[in-house]
Amino acid sequence: MNYGTSVHESIEKCPVCGLNKLHKNEVIYDVPLLGQVVIFSCYCEACGYRHMDIVSMELKGGRRISYVVEDEEDIYAKIVRAPTATIKVPELGTTIRPGPAAQAFITNVEGLMERIRDAIEMAIRWSESDEEKKQGLAYLKKIEEILNGNEKATIIIEDPLGNSFIIPPKGREKKLKIEYMEY
Numbered sequence: 001m002n003y004g005t006s007v008h009e010s011i012e013k014c015p016v017c018g019l020n021k022l023h024k025n026e027v028i029y030d031v032p033l034l035g036q037v038v039i040f041s042c043y044c045e046a047c048g049y050r051h052m053d054i055v056s057m058e059l060k061g062g063r064r065i066s067y068v069v070e071d072e073e074d075i076y077a078k079i080v081r082a083p084t085a086t087i088k089v090p091e092l093g094t095t096i097r098p099g100p101a102a103q104a105f106i107t108n109v110e111g112l113m114e115r116i117r118d119a120i121e122m123a124i125r126w127s128e129s130d131e132e133k134k135q136g137l138a139y140l141k142k143i144e145e146i147l148n149g150n151e152k153a154t155i156i157i158e159d160p161l162g163n164s165f166i167i168p169p170k171g172r173e174k175k176l177k178i179e180y181m182e183y
């Protein structure tokens with residue numbers, strides 16, 4: 001399986017600072033069961049502006065993708081999330097919703113767990129009930145166990161436009177579940 005081929009790279013004028021320091025990059029991914037997906041990303045060396053777009057070339061339409069993380073190797077599954085997608089991890093009581101400020105991102109399970117950990121730590125800080133704090137601390141402990149490969153976690157991505165996906169580690173493509181949905 002292909003982990004992404006860069007098909008086009010260029011340096012252009014940055015829309016934010018106006019300098020010719022904007023690195024543009026187009027990468028095509030061959031995703032198991034989903035076909036080709038193109039990721040357009042740009043990054044300005046001068047001002048730090050970043051933007052990313054994800055476009056699925058085939059099999060458009062709403063879908064729900066899930067992958068069960070069972071051991072240390074699964075931590076390297078890649079998660080590509082378009083701004084329209086909701087990510088759920090039921091074992092951690094977590095839902096990351098799309099919103100006007102939602103950004104596309106590419107990460108792996110470890111990176112996703114770090115985002116969730118930050119959100120839970122913030123919730124603990126703002127929480128006024130002991131019950132909520134206790135639950136939060138239990139989730140933080142669970143995240144450690146998931147990253148050590150001792151606990152399972154189900155990563156669910158629901159994207160009404162079908163531009164988000166998960167790339168399992170090599171040889172584990174069969175573990176990916178895809179359901180097509182009507183929105």
Ligand SMILES: [Zn+2]
Nearest residue numbers: 014017044047
């Ligand atoms: Zn710039």
